[in-house]
Amino acid sequence: MTRAPDAVEIAPGTHWIGALDPALREFDIILKTANGTTYNSYCVRGSEGVAIIDTVKASHAGEFFNRLEQVARYDEISTIVLNHLEPDHSGALPELMRRAPQAKLYLSAKAQLMLKARVKTADLEYTVVQTGDHVSLGDRTLRFFSTPFLHWPDTQCTLIEEQGILFSGDVFGCHFCDARLFNDKVGDFRFSFEYYYQHIMRPFREHVLDALALLEPLELKLIAPAHGPILRDAPQSYMQRYRQLASPLLHNEVGANTKSLLVFYISSYGNTALMAQAVAEGAESEDGVRVSLYDLQSSGDLPFVDLIEEADGIAFGSPTINGDAVKPVWDLLSSLALIKVRDKLGAAFGSYGWSGEAINMIEDRLRGLKLRVPIKGVRARLIPTEEELDKCRDLGKQLAQHLTGNIERRIISMTELLAQEQPHA
Amino acid sequence: MPKANVTFEKTGLTVNVPAGTRLIEISEKVGASITYGCREGECGTCITKIVSGQEHMSERSVLEDKVLQENMAGRDHRLACQAQVLGGDIVVKA
Numbered sequence: 239m240t241r242a243p244d245a246v247e248i249a250p251g252t253h254w255i256g257a258l259d260p261a262l263r264e265f266d267i268i269l270k271t272a273n274g275t276t277y278n279s280y281c282v283r284g285s286e287g288v289a290i291i292d293t294v295k296a297s298h299a300g301e302f303f304n305r306l307e308q309v310a311r312y313d314e315i316s317t318i319v320l321n322h323l324e325p326d327h328s329g330a331l332p333e334l335m336r337r338a339p340q341a342k343l344y345l346s347a348k349a350q351l352m353l354k355a356r357v358k359t360a361d362l363e364y365t366v367v368q369t370g371d372h373v374s375l376g377d378r379t380l381r382f383f384s385t386p387f388l389h390w391p392d393t394q395c396t397l398i399e400e401q402g403i404l405f406s407g408d409v410f411g412c413h414f415c416d417a418r419l420f421n422d423k424v425g426d427f428r429f430s431f432e433y434y435y436q437h438i439m440r441p442f443r444e445h446v447l448d449a450l451a452l453l454e455p456l457e458l459k460l461i462a463p464a465h466g467p468i469l470r471d472a473p474q475s476y477m478q479r480y481r482q483l484a485s486p487l488l489h490n491e492v493g494a495n496t497k498s499l500l501v502f503y504i505s506s507y508g509n510t511a512l513m514a515q516a517v518a519e520g521a522e523s524e525d526g527v528r529v530s531l532y533d534l535q536s537s538g539d540l541p542f543v544d545l546i547e548e549a550d551g552i553a554f555g556s557p558t559i560n561g562d563a564v565k566p567v568w569d570l571l572s573s574l575a576l577i578k579v580r581d582k583l584g585a586a587f588g589s590y591g592w593s594g595e596a597i598n599m600i601e602d603r604l605r606g607l608k609l610r611v612p613i614k615g616v617r618a619r620l621i622p623t624e625e626e627l628d629k630c631r632d633l634g635k636q637l638a639q640h641l642t643g644n645i646e647r648r649i650i651s652m653t654e655l656l657a658q659e660q661p662h663a
Numbered sequence: 664m665p666k667a668n669v670t671f672e673k674t675g676l677t678v679n680v681p682a683g684t685r686l687i688e689i690s691e692k693v694g695a696s697i698t699y700g701c702r703e704g705e706c707g708t709c710i711t712k713i714v715s716g717q718e719h720m721s722e723r724s725v726l727e728d729k730v731l732q733e734n735m736a737g738r739d740h741r742l743a744c745q746a747q748v749l750g751g752d753i754v755v756k757a
Contacts, residue, residue: 351733581673581696601694610757611694612674645675649668652680655692 242417245305248468249401249460251283251378255290255305257298260415269437272430274415277302277326278464280405281309282398284375287316290341291396291405292464296329303330303337312338317373319380320345321407322393323352327464332357344373346384349392369452372399385409385449387442395453402459408438409449410476411463422471430466431476435483441578443547446484450477486548497527497641499583500545501634503555504534504566509589509621514555516627517587517616520634527638534566543573550641551583552609553633556596558588558617563596571603583640584609587616587630594619613637614658667748671695671757672714682750686711686720686743695757702744707734709743716753720746 245253260274277294279302288310294302315338320328323345335341335357343364345353353364367373367382374380379399386393388409396405412434416424439446454477461469461476469476492498499521503514514531521529532542546552554571556563584604586597597615604611613636618626639645650658665682674695687709690697700708707730713720720741723731727745 347735605691605694605696606698608696608698610674610696612676613694640675647675647677649677649679652678652684652689652692655678655689 242301243419245281245308246419248280248420248462248470249398249403252398252401252403253281253305253309254419254462254468255279255281255302255309257294257301257305258415258417259295259298262413262415265413269413269434271413271415273425275413275465276415276419278411278462278466278468279306279327279330280462281306282375282378282380283310284378286374286376288314289317289319289373289375289378289380290315290334290338291319291462292321292327292407293330293334295326299330299333303333313340315341317341317375317380318343319373319396319405320349320353321396321405322390322464323349323356324390324408325356327407328352328356344380344382346382346386346392346394348386348390349394352390352392367394383449383452385445385452387445388449389438389442395449397456402457404453404456404458404461404473406453406461406463408464409446410461410469410480411465412467414466416467419468420471421467421469424467427467431479432483434466435480437576439480440483440576443484443578446480450481450484453477454481492528495526497550497638498548499527499529499551499553499634499637499641500542500549501529501531501553501555502534502542502567502570503532503588504557504564505555505589506557506559507589507620509618510555510557510587512627513587513589513616513618513622513630514553516622516630517553517555517585517634517637520631520636521638523631523635524638524642524644526642529634529638534570542570543576546574546579546582547577549582551585551637552579552604553585553587553637554600554604556586556588556600558590558592558594558596561593561595563588563599567596567600571600571607574607580608582609583637584611585613585615585633585637586611587633589618589620589622591620610640612640665750667719667750668752669748670752670754672754673757680748683747686741686746686748686755689748690743690755690757695755697743697755697757699744704730704742704745707731707736707742710734710736710740711743711746712756713739713741713746714754714756716751717741719749719751719753721749
Protein backbone atom coordinates (compact mmCIF):
# COMPACT_ATOMS: atom_id res chain seq x y z
CA MET A 239 0.00 0.00 0.00
CA THR A 240 1.14 3.57 -0.69
CA ARG A 241 3.08 5.19 2.18
CA ALA A 242 1.49 7.96 4.22
CA PRO A 243 1.61 11.05 2.01
CA ASP A 244 2.93 14.52 2.73
CA ALA A 245 0.44 17.37 2.44
CA VAL A 246 -1.39 16.73 -0.83
CA GLU A 247 -2.51 19.48 -3.18
CA ILE A 248 -6.15 18.76 -4.07
CA ALA A 249 -6.60 21.94 -6.15
CA PRO A 250 -4.40 24.99 -6.81
CA GLY A 251 -3.69 26.57 -3.42
CA THR A 252 -5.61 23.98 -1.42
CA HIS A 253 -3.99 21.05 0.39
CA TRP A 254 -5.15 18.04 2.34
CA ILE A 255 -3.35 18.17 5.69
CA GLY A 256 -5.36 15.52 7.55
CA ALA A 257 -4.35 12.28 9.22
CA LEU A 258 -4.64 8.57 8.47
CA ASP A 259 -5.85 6.11 11.11
CA PRO A 260 -5.48 2.70 9.41
CA ALA A 261 -5.58 0.72 12.67
CA LEU A 262 -9.06 1.85 13.71
CA ARG A 263 -11.62 -0.98 13.49
CA GLU A 264 -14.47 0.48 15.47
CA PHE A 265 -15.57 4.12 15.38
CA ASP A 266 -17.57 5.68 18.22
CA ILE A 267 -18.48 2.16 19.43
CA ILE A 268 -21.27 1.83 16.84
CA LEU A 269 -19.44 1.71 13.50
CA LYS A 270 -17.12 -0.95 12.12
CA THR A 271 -14.38 -0.12 9.65
CA ALA A 272 -12.67 -2.51 7.25
CA ASN A 273 -9.41 -0.62 6.98
CA GLY A 274 -9.58 2.35 9.35
CA THR A 275 -10.51 5.93 8.62
CA THR A 276 -9.06 9.32 7.81
CA TYR A 277 -9.54 12.63 9.59
CA ASN A 278 -9.49 15.09 6.73
CA SER A 279 -8.39 18.63 7.30
CA TYR A 280 -7.60 21.17 4.62
CA CYS A 281 -5.49 24.28 4.16
CA VAL A 282 -6.71 26.96 1.73
CA ARG A 283 -4.26 29.65 0.63
CA GLY A 284 -5.68 32.91 -0.71
CA SER A 285 -3.89 36.10 -1.73
CA GLU A 286 -4.83 37.68 1.60
CA GLY A 287 -4.88 34.88 4.10
CA VAL A 288 -4.72 31.20 4.86
CA ALA A 289 -7.66 29.17 6.16
CA ILE A 290 -7.63 25.85 7.95
CA ILE A 291 -10.81 23.83 7.48
CA ASP A 292 -11.42 21.51 10.48
CA THR A 293 -8.70 19.68 12.39
CA VAL A 294 -8.18 16.04 13.41
CA LYS A 295 -8.55 13.70 16.38
CA ALA A 296 -6.23 14.71 19.25
CA SER A 297 -4.27 11.44 19.01
CA HIS A 298 -3.31 12.32 15.41
CA ALA A 299 -2.45 15.99 15.98
CA GLY A 300 1.28 15.45 15.32
CA GLU A 301 0.61 14.17 11.81
CA PHE A 302 -1.74 17.11 11.15
CA PHE A 303 0.71 19.79 12.33
CA ASN A 304 3.55 18.19 10.31
CA ARG A 305 1.50 18.45 7.14
CA LEU A 306 0.24 21.91 7.95
CA GLU A 307 3.81 23.16 8.42
CA GLN A 308 4.69 21.88 4.93
CA VAL A 309 2.26 24.34 3.34
CA ALA A 310 1.81 27.30 5.71
CA ARG A 311 3.36 29.21 8.62
CA TYR A 312 1.21 29.57 11.73
CA ASP A 313 1.40 33.38 11.57
CA GLU A 314 -0.13 33.26 8.09
CA ILE A 315 -3.31 31.57 9.28
CA SER A 316 -6.10 34.14 9.31
CA THR A 317 -9.10 31.84 9.44
CA ILE A 318 -10.12 28.59 11.08
CA VAL A 319 -13.41 27.09 9.86
CA LEU A 320 -15.12 24.52 12.08
CA ASN A 321 -17.67 22.63 10.05
CA HIS A 322 -18.32 20.15 12.87
CA LEU A 323 -17.12 20.11 16.47
CA GLU A 324 -17.09 16.36 17.14
CA PRO A 325 -13.78 15.44 18.82
CA ASP A 326 -12.42 13.60 15.77
CA HIS A 327 -12.47 16.96 13.94
CA SER A 328 -11.79 19.38 16.77
CA GLY A 329 -9.19 17.40 18.73
CA ALA A 330 -6.24 19.47 17.50
CA LEU A 331 -8.13 22.77 17.70
CA PRO A 332 -6.91 24.00 21.12
CA GLU A 333 -3.27 23.48 20.07
CA LEU A 334 -3.89 25.10 16.67
CA MET A 335 -5.43 28.11 18.44
CA ARG A 336 -2.37 28.30 20.68
CA ARG A 337 0.00 28.20 17.70
CA ALA A 338 -2.06 30.62 15.56
CA PRO A 339 -3.64 32.97 18.14
CA GLN A 340 -4.44 35.61 15.52
CA ALA A 341 -6.68 33.28 13.52
CA LYS A 342 -10.41 33.99 13.61
CA LEU A 343 -12.83 31.11 14.20
CA TYR A 344 -15.95 30.66 12.05
CA LEU A 345 -18.65 28.23 13.07
CA SER A 346 -22.42 27.67 13.12
CA ALA A 347 -24.66 29.03 15.89
CA LYS A 348 -25.27 25.56 17.28
CA ALA A 349 -21.54 24.87 17.41
CA GLN A 350 -21.01 27.53 20.08
CA LEU A 351 -22.06 25.16 22.85
CA MET A 352 -19.62 22.50 21.76
CA LEU A 353 -16.80 24.97 21.18
CA LYS A 354 -17.13 26.21 24.76
CA ALA A 355 -17.14 22.62 25.98
CA ARG A 356 -14.08 21.85 23.84
CA VAL A 357 -11.97 24.96 24.51
CA LYS A 358 -12.30 25.99 28.14
CA THR A 359 -11.13 29.57 27.76
CA ALA A 360 -13.00 32.50 29.28
CA ASP A 361 -12.19 35.04 26.53
CA LEU A 362 -13.12 32.82 23.59
CA GLU A 363 -13.75 34.85 20.41
CA TYR A 364 -15.46 33.55 17.31
CA THR A 365 -17.85 34.50 14.53
CA VAL A 366 -21.17 32.71 14.02
CA VAL A 367 -22.00 32.14 10.34
CA GLN A 368 -24.96 30.80 8.40
CA THR A 369 -26.06 30.27 4.81
CA GLY A 370 -25.23 33.37 2.79
CA ASP A 371 -22.27 34.46 4.92
CA HIS A 372 -18.77 34.43 3.51
CA VAL A 373 -15.16 35.16 4.41
CA SER A 374 -12.67 36.56 1.91
CA LEU A 375 -9.11 35.28 1.60
CA GLY A 376 -8.44 37.78 -1.22
CA ASP A 377 -8.69 35.78 -4.42
CA ARG A 378 -10.53 32.97 -2.61
CA THR A 379 -13.97 33.28 -0.99
CA LEU A 380 -15.23 30.82 1.60
CA ARG A 381 -19.01 30.66 1.53
CA PHE A 382 -20.95 28.92 4.29
CA PHE A 383 -24.00 26.66 4.07
CA SER A 384 -26.00 25.72 7.17
CA THR A 385 -26.66 21.98 7.02
CA PRO A 386 -27.73 21.16 10.59
CA PHE A 387 -28.17 17.64 11.94
CA LEU A 388 -25.83 16.02 9.46
CA HIS A 389 -25.20 14.43 11.83
CA TRP A 390 -24.93 16.84 14.78
CA PRO A 391 -26.92 20.03 15.34
CA ASP A 392 -23.78 22.08 14.59
CA THR A 393 -22.87 20.80 11.14
CA GLN A 394 -22.25 23.10 8.18
CA CYS A 395 -20.52 22.98 4.78
CA THR A 396 -18.02 25.47 3.35
CA LEU A 397 -17.45 26.24 -0.35
CA ILE A 398 -14.47 27.79 -2.11
CA GLU A 399 -16.61 29.79 -4.45
CA GLU A 400 -14.04 30.40 -7.20
CA GLN A 401 -13.05 26.74 -7.46
CA GLY A 402 -16.25 24.84 -6.76
CA ILE A 403 -14.66 22.93 -3.87
CA LEU A 404 -17.05 21.91 -1.11
CA PHE A 405 -15.72 21.06 2.35
CA SER A 406 -18.69 18.99 3.40
CA GLY A 407 -17.82 17.85 6.92
CA ASP A 408 -19.18 14.38 7.60
CA VAL A 409 -21.68 14.62 4.73
CA PHE A 410 -20.55 12.48 1.76
CA GLY A 411 -17.83 11.03 3.99
CA CYS A 412 -17.09 7.47 5.07
CA HIS A 413 -14.74 5.46 7.21
CA PHE A 414 -12.22 4.20 4.69
CA CYS A 415 -8.48 4.64 4.96
CA ASP A 416 -6.39 4.69 1.82
CA ALA A 417 -3.29 6.87 1.46
CA ARG A 418 -4.08 7.40 -2.24
CA LEU A 419 -6.81 9.76 -1.00
CA PHE A 420 -8.80 10.45 -4.19
CA ASN A 421 -11.92 8.50 -5.13
CA ASP A 422 -10.51 7.60 -8.54
CA LYS A 423 -7.31 6.21 -6.96
CA VAL A 424 -8.34 4.43 -3.76
CA GLY A 425 -9.70 0.88 -3.44
CA ASP A 426 -13.40 0.15 -3.79
CA PHE A 427 -15.02 2.12 -0.98
CA ARG A 428 -18.64 2.05 -2.14
CA PHE A 429 -19.77 -0.21 0.72
CA SER A 430 -18.23 2.17 3.25
CA PHE A 431 -20.03 5.14 1.71
CA GLU A 432 -23.39 3.33 1.92
CA TYR A 433 -22.72 1.96 5.42
CA TYR A 434 -21.78 5.42 6.68
CA TYR A 435 -24.97 6.93 5.29
CA GLN A 436 -27.13 4.19 6.82
CA HIS A 437 -25.62 4.53 10.29
CA ILE A 438 -24.81 8.22 10.52
CA MET A 439 -27.09 10.20 8.21
CA ARG A 440 -30.22 8.06 7.94
CA PRO A 441 -31.82 9.17 11.23
CA PHE A 442 -31.74 12.70 9.80
CA ARG A 443 -33.30 11.98 6.43
CA GLU A 444 -35.39 15.18 6.35
CA HIS A 445 -32.29 17.24 7.06
CA VAL A 446 -30.39 15.38 4.32
CA LEU A 447 -33.07 16.44 1.85
CA ASP A 448 -32.90 20.06 3.09
CA ALA A 449 -29.12 20.05 2.68
CA LEU A 450 -29.34 18.55 -0.80
CA ALA A 451 -31.75 21.29 -1.85
CA LEU A 452 -29.08 23.77 -0.79
CA LEU A 453 -26.06 21.98 -2.29
CA GLU A 454 -27.38 20.42 -5.50
CA PRO A 455 -27.56 23.72 -7.43
CA LEU A 456 -23.83 24.32 -6.81
CA GLU A 457 -21.46 23.60 -9.67
CA LEU A 458 -19.02 21.47 -7.75
CA LYS A 459 -15.65 20.35 -9.10
CA LEU A 460 -14.70 18.48 -5.97
CA ILE A 461 -16.19 17.40 -2.63
CA ALA A 462 -13.73 17.26 0.24
CA PRO A 463 -15.39 15.44 3.15
CA ALA A 464 -14.05 15.13 6.69
CA HIS A 465 -13.62 11.33 6.46
CA GLY A 466 -12.63 9.00 3.66
CA PRO A 467 -11.83 9.59 0.01
CA ILE A 468 -11.82 13.04 -1.59
CA LEU A 469 -14.47 13.00 -4.31
CA ARG A 470 -12.97 14.62 -7.39
CA ASP A 471 -14.28 12.17 -9.98
CA ALA A 472 -18.01 12.77 -10.62
CA PRO A 473 -18.71 14.51 -7.29
CA GLN A 474 -22.33 15.13 -8.29
CA SER A 475 -22.98 11.38 -8.40
CA TYR A 476 -22.41 11.16 -4.64
CA MET A 477 -25.07 13.80 -4.11
CA GLN A 478 -27.41 11.88 -6.40
CA ARG A 479 -26.73 8.75 -4.37
CA TYR A 480 -27.62 10.63 -1.16
CA ARG A 481 -30.89 11.68 -2.72
CA GLN A 482 -31.65 8.05 -3.61
CA LEU A 483 -30.71 6.87 -0.13
CA ALA A 484 -32.92 9.52 1.46
CA SER A 485 -35.93 8.38 -0.59
CA PRO A 486 -38.15 5.40 0.30
CA LEU A 487 -36.94 2.08 -1.12
CA LEU A 488 -40.27 1.24 -2.70
CA HIS A 489 -43.18 3.33 -3.77
CA ASN A 490 -45.69 3.27 -0.92
CA GLU A 491 -49.17 2.38 -2.13
CA VAL A 492 -50.65 4.26 0.79
CA GLY A 493 -52.04 7.52 -0.50
CA ALA A 494 -51.33 10.88 1.04
CA ASN A 495 -54.61 10.75 2.97
CA THR A 496 -54.20 7.21 4.23
CA LYS A 497 -52.22 6.48 7.38
CA SER A 498 -50.16 3.38 8.02
CA LEU A 499 -50.29 1.39 11.28
CA LEU A 500 -47.94 -1.56 11.85
CA VAL A 501 -48.85 -4.12 14.50
CA PHE A 502 -45.90 -6.28 15.60
CA TYR A 503 -46.29 -9.21 17.96
CA ILE A 504 -44.57 -12.28 19.27
CA SER A 505 -46.46 -14.98 21.09
CA SER A 506 -45.43 -18.13 22.95
CA TYR A 507 -48.90 -19.73 23.39
CA GLY A 508 -50.90 -17.80 20.81
CA ASN A 509 -52.47 -15.44 23.36
CA THR A 510 -50.57 -12.27 22.42
CA ALA A 511 -51.21 -13.26 18.78
CA LEU A 512 -54.97 -13.24 19.48
CA MET A 513 -54.63 -9.78 21.02
CA ALA A 514 -52.62 -8.55 18.02
CA GLN A 515 -55.34 -9.77 15.69
CA ALA A 516 -57.93 -7.90 17.73
CA VAL A 517 -55.87 -4.67 17.73
CA ALA A 518 -55.57 -4.95 13.95
CA GLU A 519 -59.32 -5.60 13.57
CA GLY A 520 -60.14 -2.57 15.68
CA ALA A 521 -57.85 -0.36 13.64
CA GLU A 522 -59.25 -1.66 10.36
CA SER A 523 -62.75 -0.68 11.43
CA GLU A 524 -61.73 2.94 10.87
CA ASP A 525 -61.49 4.31 7.35
CA GLY A 526 -58.27 5.85 6.16
CA VAL A 527 -55.80 3.52 7.90
CA ARG A 528 -53.83 0.73 6.30
CA VAL A 529 -53.10 -1.91 8.96
CA SER A 530 -50.27 -4.44 8.68
CA LEU A 531 -49.77 -7.35 11.07
CA TYR A 532 -46.33 -8.94 11.56
CA ASP A 533 -45.03 -11.82 13.65
CA LEU A 534 -41.54 -11.03 14.98
CA GLN A 535 -40.75 -14.68 15.68
CA SER A 536 -39.33 -15.68 12.34
CA SER A 537 -38.11 -12.37 10.98
CA GLY A 538 -34.97 -10.37 11.46
CA ASP A 539 -35.51 -6.78 12.50
CA LEU A 540 -33.90 -4.92 9.62
CA PRO A 541 -36.73 -5.08 7.03
CA PHE A 542 -39.07 -3.87 9.77
CA VAL A 543 -36.89 -0.85 10.44
CA ASP A 544 -37.46 0.18 6.80
CA LEU A 545 -41.22 -0.28 7.20
CA ILE A 546 -41.34 1.62 10.48
CA GLU A 547 -39.47 4.53 8.90
CA GLU A 548 -42.42 4.96 6.52
CA ALA A 549 -45.21 4.19 9.01
CA ASP A 550 -47.35 6.63 11.00
CA GLY A 551 -48.02 4.36 13.95
CA ILE A 552 -46.56 1.21 15.53
CA ALA A 553 -47.96 -1.15 18.14
CA PHE A 554 -45.97 -3.89 19.88
CA GLY A 555 -47.39 -7.03 21.43
CA SER A 556 -45.15 -9.00 23.75
CA PRO A 557 -45.68 -11.60 26.42
CA THR A 558 -43.95 -10.99 29.75
CA ILE A 559 -41.31 -13.62 30.40
CA ASN A 560 -39.13 -13.37 33.51
CA GLY A 561 -40.49 -9.91 34.19
CA ASP A 562 -39.48 -8.50 30.82
CA ALA A 563 -40.57 -8.08 27.21
CA VAL A 564 -38.91 -10.67 24.99
CA LYS A 565 -35.66 -10.23 23.11
CA PRO A 566 -37.00 -9.95 19.51
CA VAL A 567 -39.08 -6.97 20.66
CA TRP A 568 -36.10 -5.29 22.32
CA ASP A 569 -33.94 -6.06 19.27
CA LEU A 570 -36.36 -4.21 17.02
CA LEU A 571 -36.88 -1.36 19.49
CA SER A 572 -33.11 -0.91 19.85
CA SER A 573 -32.73 -0.74 16.07
CA LEU A 574 -35.01 2.27 15.80
CA ALA A 575 -32.21 4.69 16.65
CA LEU A 576 -31.26 4.26 12.96
CA ILE A 577 -34.34 6.13 11.77
CA LYS A 578 -36.48 9.08 12.74
CA VAL A 579 -39.47 7.92 14.79
CA ARG A 580 -40.22 11.10 16.73
CA ASP A 581 -43.93 11.97 16.85
CA LYS A 582 -45.07 8.66 15.41
CA LEU A 583 -47.88 7.04 17.38
CA GLY A 584 -46.94 4.11 19.62
CA ALA A 585 -48.72 1.50 21.76
CA ALA A 586 -48.14 -1.80 23.54
CA PHE A 587 -50.17 -4.86 24.54
CA GLY A 588 -49.60 -8.44 25.55
CA SER A 589 -50.49 -11.52 27.53
CA TYR A 590 -48.73 -12.49 30.76
CA GLY A 591 -48.66 -15.16 33.42
CA TRP A 592 -47.71 -13.67 36.77
CA SER A 593 -46.54 -10.08 36.66
CA GLY A 594 -46.94 -8.50 33.19
CA GLU A 595 -44.29 -5.78 33.20
CA ALA A 596 -43.60 -5.94 29.46
CA ILE A 597 -46.29 -3.44 28.44
CA ASN A 598 -45.08 -0.62 30.69
CA MET A 599 -41.49 -1.30 29.67
CA ILE A 600 -42.30 -1.10 25.97
CA GLU A 601 -44.34 2.07 26.48
CA ASP A 602 -41.41 3.66 28.36
CA ARG A 603 -39.05 2.76 25.55
CA LEU A 604 -41.43 4.22 22.95
CA ARG A 605 -41.66 7.46 24.96
CA GLY A 606 -37.87 7.50 25.21
CA LEU A 607 -37.74 7.33 21.41
CA LYS A 608 -40.02 10.42 21.39
CA LEU A 609 -43.09 8.66 20.09
CA ARG A 610 -46.51 9.74 21.26
CA VAL A 611 -48.02 7.09 23.52
CA PRO A 612 -51.37 8.59 24.48
CA ILE A 613 -53.38 5.36 24.89
CA LYS A 614 -52.79 3.04 27.77
CA GLY A 615 -51.83 -0.45 26.60
CA VAL A 616 -53.87 -3.59 27.14
CA ARG A 617 -52.70 -6.66 28.98
CA ALA A 618 -54.39 -9.96 29.69
CA ARG A 619 -53.53 -12.78 32.06
CA LEU A 620 -52.83 -15.89 29.96
CA ILE A 621 -55.80 -16.38 27.60
CA PRO A 622 -57.53 -13.08 26.80
CA THR A 623 -61.23 -13.01 27.61
CA GLU A 624 -63.73 -11.67 25.10
CA GLU A 625 -63.86 -8.50 27.18
CA GLU A 626 -60.08 -8.14 26.99
CA LEU A 627 -60.14 -8.73 23.26
CA ASP A 628 -62.73 -5.97 23.01
CA LYS A 629 -60.26 -3.71 24.84
CA CYS A 630 -57.67 -4.64 22.22
CA ARG A 631 -60.14 -3.79 19.44
CA ASP A 632 -60.80 -0.50 21.17
CA LEU A 633 -57.05 0.14 21.43
CA GLY A 634 -56.72 -0.47 17.68
CA LYS A 635 -59.69 1.75 16.93
CA GLN A 636 -58.34 4.57 19.08
CA LEU A 637 -54.92 4.28 17.46
CA ALA A 638 -56.57 4.56 14.05
CA GLN A 639 -58.59 7.57 15.19
CA HIS A 640 -55.47 9.30 16.45
CA LEU A 641 -53.80 8.66 13.10
CA THR A 642 -56.67 10.02 11.05
CA GLY A 643 -57.27 12.93 13.40
CA ASN A 644 -60.82 11.73 14.13
CA ILE A 645 -60.17 11.80 17.83
CA GLU A 646 -62.67 13.02 20.26
CA ARG A 647 -61.15 16.15 21.82
CA ARG A 648 -61.34 15.38 25.52
CA ILE A 649 -60.91 17.39 28.67
CA ILE A 650 -59.59 15.49 31.64
CA SER A 651 -58.51 16.58 35.11
CA MET A 652 -55.01 15.95 36.41
CA THR A 653 -56.47 13.71 39.12
CA GLU A 654 -58.20 11.51 36.52
CA LEU A 655 -55.05 11.49 34.42
CA LEU A 656 -52.92 10.36 37.36
CA ALA A 657 -55.43 7.63 38.25
CA GLN A 658 -55.44 6.45 34.64
CA GLU A 659 -51.64 6.45 34.56
CA GLN A 660 -51.16 4.19 37.57
CA PRO A 661 -49.04 1.18 36.61
CA HIS A 662 -51.06 -1.82 35.50
CA ALA A 663 -52.49 -3.47 38.60
CA MET B 664 -56.98 26.83 43.83
CA PRO B 665 -56.65 28.39 40.35
CA LYS B 666 -56.63 25.94 37.48
CA ALA B 667 -55.27 25.97 33.95
CA ASN B 668 -56.36 24.10 30.83
CA VAL B 669 -53.38 22.69 28.94
CA THR B 670 -54.17 21.34 25.47
CA PHE B 671 -51.76 18.99 23.72
CA GLU B 672 -52.48 19.74 20.11
CA LYS B 673 -51.30 16.55 18.43
CA THR B 674 -52.54 14.29 21.19
CA GLY B 675 -55.99 15.87 21.21
CA LEU B 676 -56.24 16.04 24.98
CA THR B 677 -56.88 18.97 27.30
CA VAL B 678 -55.86 18.55 30.92
CA ASN B 679 -57.29 20.69 33.70
CA VAL B 680 -54.43 21.13 36.16
CA PRO B 681 -53.72 23.08 39.36
CA ALA B 682 -51.75 26.31 38.89
CA GLY B 683 -48.05 25.78 39.47
CA THR B 684 -47.85 22.42 37.68
CA ARG B 685 -44.81 22.08 35.46
CA LEU B 686 -45.49 21.27 31.82
CA ILE B 687 -43.32 18.14 31.88
CA GLU B 688 -45.39 16.66 34.73
CA ILE B 689 -48.47 16.82 32.52
CA SER B 690 -46.89 15.85 29.22
CA GLU B 691 -45.34 12.66 30.52
CA LYS B 692 -48.67 11.53 31.95
CA VAL B 693 -50.44 12.34 28.69
CA GLY B 694 -47.88 10.45 26.63
CA ALA B 695 -47.12 13.46 24.46
CA SER B 696 -43.87 13.35 22.52
CA ILE B 697 -41.95 15.69 24.82
CA THR B 698 -38.82 13.93 25.92
CA TYR B 699 -36.85 15.03 28.92
CA GLY B 700 -33.23 14.58 29.85
CA CYS B 701 -31.87 16.25 32.96
CA ARG B 702 -35.16 17.70 34.26
CA GLU B 703 -33.08 20.52 35.72
CA GLY B 704 -33.25 23.04 32.89
CA GLU B 705 -29.77 22.47 31.55
CA CYS B 706 -29.83 20.03 28.66
CA GLY B 707 -32.52 21.57 26.43
CA THR B 708 -34.00 18.16 25.54
CA CYS B 709 -37.54 19.17 26.52
CA ILE B 710 -37.77 22.37 24.45
CA THR B 711 -41.43 22.68 23.53
CA LYS B 712 -43.34 25.03 21.28
CA ILE B 713 -46.18 26.91 22.97
CA VAL B 714 -48.86 27.55 20.36
CA SER B 715 -50.83 29.95 22.55
CA GLY B 716 -51.25 31.04 26.14
CA GLN B 717 -47.63 31.79 26.91
CA GLU B 718 -48.88 34.72 29.02
CA HIS B 719 -50.40 32.16 31.40
CA MET B 720 -47.03 30.59 32.15
CA SER B 721 -44.31 31.37 34.67
CA GLU B 722 -41.58 33.82 33.65
CA ARG B 723 -38.42 32.37 32.18
CA SER B 724 -35.59 32.10 34.68
CA VAL B 725 -32.12 33.34 33.72
CA LEU B 726 -31.02 29.72 33.30
CA GLU B 727 -33.97 28.83 31.08
CA ASP B 728 -33.39 31.92 28.98
CA LYS B 729 -29.73 31.00 28.53
CA VAL B 730 -30.48 27.39 27.53
CA LEU B 731 -33.19 28.49 25.07
CA GLN B 732 -30.87 31.04 23.52
CA GLU B 733 -28.02 28.55 23.21
CA ASN B 734 -30.37 26.20 21.41
CA MET B 735 -31.59 28.96 19.09
CA ALA B 736 -35.16 28.46 20.28
CA GLY B 737 -37.64 31.22 19.43
CA ARG B 738 -39.68 33.28 21.90
CA ASP B 739 -42.56 30.85 21.55
CA HIS B 740 -40.55 27.97 23.01
CA ARG B 741 -40.16 26.91 26.64
CA LEU B 742 -38.35 24.22 28.59
CA ALA B 743 -41.14 21.87 29.66
CA CYS B 744 -39.24 20.90 32.80
CA GLN B 745 -39.08 24.53 33.96
CA ALA B 746 -42.24 26.23 32.69
CA GLN B 747 -45.16 26.21 35.12
CA VAL B 748 -48.76 26.82 34.11
CA LEU B 749 -50.45 29.56 36.10
CA GLY B 750 -54.03 29.59 34.78
CA GLY B 751 -56.09 30.21 31.65
CA ASP B 752 -55.83 28.23 28.41
CA ILE B 753 -52.50 27.04 27.07
CA VAL B 754 -51.96 25.12 23.83
CA VAL B 755 -48.80 23.06 23.34
CA LYS B 756 -47.49 21.58 20.09
CA ALA B 757 -47.08 17.99 21.20
